Amino acid sequence: MNYVATDYVPKISKGLIGPVRVFNVVLGVVTFLGLSKIALNGMGGIKGALIGLWRPQIKDDKKKD
Numbered sequence: 001m002n003y004v005a006t007d008y009v010p011k012i013s014k015g016l017i018g019p020v021r022v023f024n025v026v027l028g029v030v031t032f033l034g035l036s037k038i039a040l041n042g043m044g045g046i047k048g049a050l051i052g053l054w055r056p057q058i059k060d061d062k063k064k065d
Helices: 002-012 014-040 045-054
Strands: none
Touching: 002 014, 014 045
């Protein structure tokens, strides 16, 4: 993404270089946090996360006393 920002953003507007760099940093941090959560998840790691994307959550209608 950084190469795209440095190659193509100045062709559009030189004023967008700063905001695009900030966006790239935020995107990197969000990606890192998401992948860390998947890797450290005790419910099966990456395989469990991928399976969880397609399985619907089971709602428990019974209230606990």
